[in-house]
Amino acid sequence: MALITVSLLAVGTTRDTGPLTQGDRIDAITKRVACPTCDGESVFVSRASAAEAIRKQVAREVAAGEKTDTEIIGSIAQSFNAKILLVPRATGLDSLVWVLPIAVLVCAVAGLAMAFRKWRRQNTAGATGDDFALVNKLLADGVGVDPTDDENV
Amino acid sequence: MFGVGGIGGPLGRASLIVGLVAAVFGMFAAISGTRSNDARVLRLVPRFAYLACAGAIGAFVAMEIALINRDFTLEYVQKVGSKSTPALYNFTAIWSALEGSILLWVLTLTGLSVGVVVKYRKKMNDPMVGWAMATMFFVTIFFFLLTLGPANPFVLGAPGVFDGPGPNPLLQNHVLVVFHPPILYLGYVGMTVPFAFAMGALITGRVGEGWLVETRRWALISWGFLTLGIILGSWWSYEVLGWSGVWAWDPVENASFIPWLTATAYIHSVLVQERRGMLRVWNLSLLVATFSLTILGTFLTRSGILNSVHAFSDSDIGPFLLSFFALIVVVSVGLIGWRGDQLRSPGTIDSPLSREGAFLANNVVFSVFAFVVLLGTVFPLVVEALQDRQLVVGEPFFDKLAVPTGLVLLFLMCVAPVLPWRKASGELLQQRLFWPAWAGIAALAFSVVLGATGFASLLTFTLGGFAGGAALRQLVLATRRQGWRGFVGRANGGMVVHIGVILIAVALAASNSYTHSQELSLKKGVVANYGGHTFELIGFRETTDDRRTEIAALVSIDGGQAYAPAVSKYKAMGMNIGTPSVKTSFAYDLYLTLEPPVKVTSDAAKIKVFIKPMVMWLWIGGGLMGLGTLLSAFPGRRRRPTDPTSARVPEAVDA
Incomplete structure (x- = not known):
């Protein structure tokens, strides 16, 4: 099963995706640039005239075919x-926006792991005589399936 | 005091005062009646709830009267009213700006209070219900005060104004403006009810599972409305904004999404508390977080502190909302701390490989996701405050973090439905995951055959198939045992919701990864080809009314029906608004926009064509999520703890 999955993923991820149209390149670039007069929208999303002007500039540079996407974004960012x-x-300071989510995730996972460790320690006490009596009663009643399994319900 | 003008202003102001007074008396009646256990006083609580609701209805109707009558003596009507706005959009203009949207909030909140007192009319002497109602009234008072203070929609405007610009053109361009805001508010404001009962539980010290059972349907249905509201907002964005997308991580979108994330965590983890009596503090914290995040989100987007396409203009409402948010957090944390001893859970979670273990993992992921979205939304404020420079945190940032998070959640949806409570063995998991895993591989193989590329997208399709298989397996087993009732109840309805979520995830992956676009310069009589389709300009259609001039290019696709992407110029605001035209199918949409410059007199037009795969499945998935929520709200079959839980084996039946 794992072999089939890995093979299919390898085929899908490594095959040639074909050339991008100019329109696709323009969209990809304008999605990474904010409209200078809008409220946090990208040039791709915004219909404002400033965004329209940048879209045209990007279209011209893409049509010229001389710069990479990063170079086009760099020249716009410079201006x-x-x-x-x-x-x-x-x-x-900007790096905090990347670091904090990872830090929070690490703390949350570590907290969860510690909680499980604590619970495991608490659970080492083993079953009491009452527990065994309860299980024996249920078995005597003809219940052969784990009653805590909530499947189908 | 009432000034000149129509009846709307005086009626509205009077209604707001009546509503406020009723809420104040209601709160005191609930508190004093509960403390003294005085049935006579407690009988007054429902009446004050009805009166507060009547006040809110009166104010809402008064504003509608003012809008319909074009009562330009009111500042709000001067701002959002117009003689040329059609009746439908004139009606919805009430929630097209800050003051009216707070009015809608008050109406929804008082309506919910009436719902609570009707449901619990025979339990008004229960202290938990009493304190819950006191909390509801307290929140109601705050919002009534906003409508009478910084967000008063009945303030008299400048004299001599006889017309206005009407609502924002984007809010008078599609019928979804009627449904999206009220449905979103039902979800957003609906979170007040479980929060109020949580407060009731903390104040009375009855922090067991009773209050959860009482409020689980309120939380679930509010969550359902919030989900539908968000989906409708995405649909609206797609149909109206003309950029071909459904979600832009705009601050207002985020403001509704963050409480949705914490509420989703809650409706999962609450099952652990109901079943095992655990996670009491955590569940209370999630409810407090959800409610307080609705207030914080409103502060961020309505105070003018953050800009967004949705955000209304600057107002004085910010400090009030921020203070209220701080008060809620301080009081809630204080109460949770006060009841700390009683909130200690009696049990333990035996194994991470169990239903409750999966719910905990789900909660960690949802909470971190909520934090990420909140951080990205407020980070520009932090940078501006500390370094006095402007920064934009946009779609690429959110996408970078949302994609792996979504994949982890999909993985949890594969495994969690087959996990038993307490502990699972490797053998059991192997047996239960066998067919779902093959469904995942089949989905991957199918997408590879269709030509899909990209690791994240392929992984989404694989996990989508896997998780879909796990959900379907649960439904098949349940319906084999219980017939049609196998679709209802939390576990089974939840699986229908899961299938909806999976469809949305797959559709988002496909439409984000495989959309192609191209600008086409069309000329009458000349057929252009793109993406295996032909596009021909038939002509233009120009329509003019008092409000706008709309120019649509009529484009025949594949020689068939003409589609009409348009640009409208709204006279009062001088804004040009594009309106896309979409040819929809199950496989993909052809999304056309008319690009400037547009000249009716010419025989040429420039259009942009987006080919967007699987978009329709987003809406189908949203519908399934709504349906699943309804099915979840129905009571499932009550299972006796000693009942066998697996389907009967056919051989055993034969024997």
């Missing part, structure tokens, strides 16, 4: 003093 990048940088 707007990098204010319009939609992804915060991974340096300085």
